[in-house]
Amino acid sequence: MSSFALAYERFGEPGEVLQKVPIQPERTLKNSQVLVKYIASPINPADINTIQGVYPLKPASFPAIGGNEGVAEVLRIGPNVKSIQVGDKVIPAPAATGTWTTHRVLTEKDFIVLDKNVDPLFAAQITVNPGTAYRMLQDFVKLQEGDSVIQNGGNSAVGVYAIQLAKLWNIKTINVIRDRPDVDELRQYLKSLGADYVLTEEEIRKKEVMDEILSKVGKPKLALNCVGGQCATDCVRHLADGGTMVTYGGMSKKPVVLPTGSFIFKDHRFVGFWMTRWSKANQTSPKRIKMLSELSQLNSEKKLIIPKTIQVKLDDYKEVFETIQKGFSNSKYVFTFE
Ligand SMILES: NC(=O)c1ccc[n+]([C@@H]2O[C@H](COP(=O)([O-])OP(=O)(O)OC[C@H]3O[C@@H](n4cnc5c(N)ncnc54)[C@H](OP(=O)(O)O)[C@@H]3O)[C@@H](O)[C@H]2O)c1
Incomplete structure (x- = not known):
């Protein structure tokens, strides 16, 4: 399994400080660990500000993986995982777990399970x-x-x-x-x-x-x-x-x-x-779950559509950030992974 992430070791402009690096997710999952494969992760203005070091959300340590939201498929689960199954579509529950990555291992409580039929491009952008x-x-x-x-x-x-x-x-x-x-x-x-x-x-x-x-x-x-x-x-x-x-x-x-x-x-x-503050206070609250399910439902009924979206690859990140910084793009850029 080849795994890559866009990571940075210091604050600065994304095009300059981000690097595509190989990563090695744990092979044997313990307790409540969950291995996911990301499907899509958007680039939001706050992600750029976080990398620039001017956003209140700071990475816990360096090197840090960029990205704050995204949708992933569960590949494997640890022996104590109860609420998540292999094949589930999930989004990260806490902020700033790093989503510009092909794979990630977090724990069961770090994910919210969405309906399997949800459009991945909508699910990737649902939390923010x-x-x-x-x-x-x-x-x-x-x-x-x-x-x-x-x-x-x-x-x-x-x-x-x-x-x-x-x-x-x-x-x-x-x-x-x-x-x-x-x-x-x-x-x-x-x-x-x-x-x-x-x-x-x-x-x-x-x-x-x-x-x-x-x-x-x-x-x-x-x-x-x-x-x-x-x-x-x-x-x-x-x-x-x-x-x-x-x-x-x-x-x-x-x-x-x-x-x-x-x-x-x-x-x-x-x-x-x-x-971010609201979600932290409501991480898995009924109010948040109700909102996510209502939004997903509206999307599946085609009553709430995603903004114009341009799918891009991790490899193209330098040109993508250059384009975003120019403004007037009318589109949301989303990393998609095969
Ligand atoms: N507080 C929160 O919880 C929260 C949550 C989500 C988003 N946000 C913030 O909301 C804003 C929009 O986020 P988004 O993801 O929706 O952004 P987005 O889709 O990337 O759109 C950016 C918007 O900002 C406009 N813009 C860019 N530079 C500008 C400038 N110098 N003067 C006036 N308008 C400018 C763009 O207009 P043009 O097309 O003319 O470039 C576009 O309308 C960001 O500041 C983001 O951080 C905050």
Whole structure:
């Protein structure tokens, strides 16, 4: 069995510090150990930030294997394993176990078993992005059917899941994206997923454009912010009185600057959300299992589809990270293993 992983021994840019290295998973499994073969593992912005050393999640030691989520098939189990069988499809329960690897040995409690029929490309991405969209739409504001939400990073993986879940729950979405040469194609794509409005960062600054939209869907009670900087401030300007902005990312690398009147006159709430913290507190809680099974079910019914996904090989990692760093890719890159 040839086994390889993308590992790093120091923090830095992924293209520079990652190396494809041979690994040797244990041959004889003890007690509750489980040997899995990874099928697919995505590359999320947080994985890149972790390797750069600027993310709160740090590897326990070096060398560390990159990747935080993925789906794997169980190849062998130790003598005391009760809840997992050979052939099961599993995802890692804790964060940062290292998923850019062909094989991994962890213990029984480190895996959650999914339905065998789940689409592997969806399962590989289930723990971070769809869950983040789900929790942010559910946990901060009691949204009623017909309410509206504004979000920036509308074409991010989280944004794409938020659009689809909101549509299923009859909530209107105003989605902000960065301008680009093929902007109309992107608008069409997001609308095909259920987006009500797709606007560029420049367009949400135009009073006449926003007045027209808000007269139809009302002011949003919830804003989801993964960009920060000017775009976050512009989204806040349209938030309903008493509304909440949930910040969950900072893709522009600029701080969130808030109008003073938001606090005093509009009673806006500003909170943050980190899926890693939520998942740690709910590792195998009924709430988490229910969410994962609901999301899988929606995916199997084709009501919740994955963002545009490009499957790549471990061998091509240097070019892949170079492309991702340039932005505007509209796609999620996923390592797939044979
Ligand atoms: N807090 C949490 O628990 C949690 C969970 C999941 C994700 N996140 C965060 O959410 C964000 C999106 O994650 P994802 O996996 O959905 O990302 P993704 O699919 O890789 O998409 C990245 C998004 O960021 C936008 N972007 C990149 N650079 C930008 C810039 N300089 N200014 C404005 N927008 C920019 C991209 O737009 P273009 O197409 O225009 O490049 C795209 O919409 C990341 O910050 C990630 O860390 C947080």
